[in-house]
Every structure is written in C-alpha cells, then in structure tokens.
Amino acid sequence: MRAVLLRGIEDVTVTDVPDPQLAGPGLLLRVETCAVCGTDVKMFHHGYAAARLPLVPGHELAATIERIEGSFPGLREGMRVAVAPNIPCGVCHFCRRGEQTACDRLETIGVHRNGGFAEYLVLPAQAVTEGCVFPIPVGVANEEAALIDPASCVVNACELSRMKPGDTVVVLGAGPAGCLSIEVSRAFGAMKTILVQRSRRRLEQASFATPSVSVDSSAEDAVVRVREETGDRGADVVIVACGSAEAQEQAVQMVAKRGSVNLFGGLPKGSPSPRLDANLIHYKESFLVGTHGGSNRHCGIALGMIADGRIRAKEYVSRRMPLSDYRAALGVAEEKSGLKVFVSPRPLL
Ligand SMILES: [Zn+2]
Numbered sequence: 077m078r079a080v081l082l083r084g085i086e087d088v089t090v091t092d093v094p095d096p097q098l099a100g101p102g103l104l105l106r107v108e109t110c111a112v113c114g115t116d117v118k119m120f121h122h123g124y125a126a127a128r129l130p131l132v133p134g135h136e137l138a139a140t141i142e143r144i145e146g147s148f149p150g151l152r153e154g155m156r157v158a159v160a161p162n163i164p165c166g167v168c169h170f171c172r173r174g175e176q177t178a179c180d181r182l183e184t185i186g187v188h189r190n191g192g193f194a195e196y197l198v199l200p201a202q203a204v205t206e207g208c209v210f211p212i213p214v215g216v217a218n219e220e221a222a223l224i225d226p227a228s229c230v231v232n233a234c235e236l237s238r239m240k241p242g243d244t245v246v247v248l249g250a251g252p253a254g255c256l257s258i259e260v261s262r263a264f265g266a267m268k269t270i271l272v273q274r275s276r277r278r279l280e281q282a283s284f285a286t287p288s289v290s291v292d293s294s295a296e297d298a299v300v301r302v303r304e305e306t307g308d309r310g311a312d313v314v315i316v317a318c319g320s321a322e323a324q325e326q327a328v329q330m331v332a333k334r335g336s337v338n339l340f341g342g343l344p345k346g347s348p349s350p351r352l353d354a355n356l357i358h359y360k361e362s363f364l365v366g367t368h369g370g371s372n373r374h375c376g377i378a379l380g381m382i383a384d385g386r387i388r389a390k391e392y393v394s395r396r397m398p399l400s401d402y403r404a405a406l407g408v409a410e411e412k413s414g415l416k417v418f419v420s421p422r423p424l425l
C-alpha cells in the first residue's frame with residue numbers, strides 16, 4: 077500500500093510499504109481521510125521523544141472497516157468509523173480513575189504505532205475494547221468525524237477549566253483549537269465568548285464560530301478590552317489556544333477571581349517560559365491548569381456535538397490534498413492560512 081513514512085527529523089516520503097496484516101483480534105481499517113495536526117508538523121521538524129520510527133504518522137482519521145478479526149458487538153465490516161487516537165492501557169492508576177489522558181502507558185495512533193496517512197491501518201483489539209472506535213452517524217461526513225480528536229481535547233479543556241453555565245470565556249488564538257474552544261464553550265453553557273487574535277484576517281476567518289466579541293490584539297490591548305467586556309471582573313475561564321508565552325502572561329492578567337486559566341497550546345521547543353505573576357494567581361485564588369489531549373469519553377461527547385451541529389465541523393475543512401502531496405500538506409498546515417488540511421489516500425473527487 078501507499079503510505080507516508082517518517083524516518084527521522086525532516087525525513088519523510090510517500091512510498092510503498094507492506095500491507096498491514098491482522099495478526100490477532102482487531103480491525104483492519106481502510107482510511108478515508110486524515111487531517112494534519114500541529115503534532116504532525118512538530119514531529120516532522122523536531123522529532124518526538126515518544127515516536128517509534130520509522131512511522132506512519134496521522135491520528136485524526138475517519139475510516140471504513142475493511143476486516144474484523146474477533147467479535148466486537150456493534151461493529152461490522154463496511155461500517156464508517158472515527159477513531160479516538162489515544163489507546164489507554166485500561167489498568168493503570170489513572171485509567172482506573174477514568175483519567176485516561178494521564179495514562180502511564182498511553183499508546184497513540186500515528187505516534188507510538190502506525191497511523192492514518194496511509195491506505196490502511198490495523199487497530200488492536202485493545203482500541204475497540206477501550207472504546208476508541210465510534211461508528212459515524214448518518215449525515216456526518218468522514219472529514220467532519222475526523223475532527224473528534226482536536227474537538228475532544230477542547231472538551232477536556234473545558235472540563236478541566238471547571239467551566240460552568242453562565243461563564244464568560246476568553247479564547248486566545250483563532251486557529252482550529254481556538255474556534256473549537258468558542259463552539260465547545262458555548263455548548264458548555266458559556267454566556268459570553270471573547271475571541272482574541274493578533275491577525276485580523278484570521279479573526280475574520282473564525283467568524284463562523286460566532287464569538288460574542290472578536291478582539292484584534294494587534295490594534296488594541298486585549299487585557300484592557302476583556303476588563304471592559306466583563307465589568308472589570310475579568311473572565312471566568314481563559315483558554316490559551318496558541319503557543320505563546322506572552323499570551324499565557326496575559327491570560328493570568330485577564331482571569332477573574334476564582335477563574336481558570338487553561339494552558340492549552342504547548343510552547344514551541346526552546347521558547348522562553350512565561351513570566352507569570354504568581355501573586356496575581358495567589359490573590360485572585362485563580363486556577364491554573366493545562367490540557368494536552370482528550371480521552372475516548374471526550375471523543376464521544378465531541379462526536380455528539382459534531383452530529384447535532386454545535387460544532388460546525390464542515391467549516392474547519394480548508395484544504396483537501398492527496399496522500400502523494402503529504403509534504404506540501406505539512407507546509408499548508410504550517411502557513412496557518414486556513415484551519416484544517418485533510419489528506420486522503422482515495423482519489424479526490
Ligand atoms: Zn491532533
């Protein structure tokens with residue numbers, strides 16, 4: 077089959093590899109589409125400590141079940157499925173507490189094992205029994221379903237940020253994670269959502285997510301504006317959906333007393349850490365939390381929001397490219413001119 081093969085830092089090719097085989101119980105999936113994620117770009121340029129090379133990357137995928145080995149109630153061959161990419165071990169301390177993103181032996185598709193930038197991939201039985209496979213509801217397109225992974229991270233972020241109905245939520249960064257943060261916050265009951273972004277063009281591109289207020293931080297002071305928009309109180313939740321230490325510093329200034337700051341975006345390798353005003357956190361009794369992924373449960377919630385339109389998944393599809401153009405697709409994702417780039421091993425219609 078044709079597959080993307082990552083061999084090392086900035087060493088990637090689209091090549092023929094042996095067809096993956098089911099060696100025991102599990103699923104053989106025919107990939108329909110797989111979206112490029114920031115993690116794929118990061119792995120390409122800087123490597124990834126956890127990645128097992130050579131590797132077929134790709135973890136935001138939708139597929140058709142080609143073959144089933146073993147008995148998995150609810151699944152049948154020919155069924156379209158979305159895949160939660162983080163396979164938990166199911167038995168560690170954190171898994172037993174239902175905190176699968178903290179699993180000690182998390183196995184991520186497209187990082188620890190071959191992923192979706194290929195014609196086929198094999199899912200082990202563990203992925204099915206741990207609830208990583210979701211039949212795609214009628215009316216939900218494959219590309220929309222492939223959004224469950226990034227959306228699940230945002231659902232987890234809203235939970236970890238202790239978001240409540242009636243909250244005012246500020247989102248810093250209007251990329252895919254930022255737009256999802258606006259939509260998911262509203263689904264969590266946020267009364268007012270404020271989207272902050274340095275580029276007017278990107279802010280306009282995010283208008284489909286209909287934040288209550290859009291702030292172009294290249295033209296005005298975002299901290300001052302958030303104070304004005306909240307009666308000087310600050311925001312109940314600030315989600316930093318970009319990899320900027322400066323944004324993290326601003327978030328601590330914007331948050332209300334007893335509010336939460338979520339460091340959702342990781343900082344680029346080697347970039348300086350933020351100078352957080354610890355006394356602000358101390359006196360405001362605010363909460364500082366991070367989020368790096370979503371669990372299967374969060375993926376299920378995300379799929380529900382996609383199916384009922386609370387997440388307008390179609391709006392995130394900016395580009396479609398063939399598998400053979402994978403290297404170019406990474407470039408497009410990196411330019412940040414759109415939201416998500418989808419790569420398909422099937423002929424593009
Ligand atoms: Zn991802």
Ligand SMILES: [Zn+2]
Nearest residue numbers: 165168171179
């Ligand atoms: Zn575990």
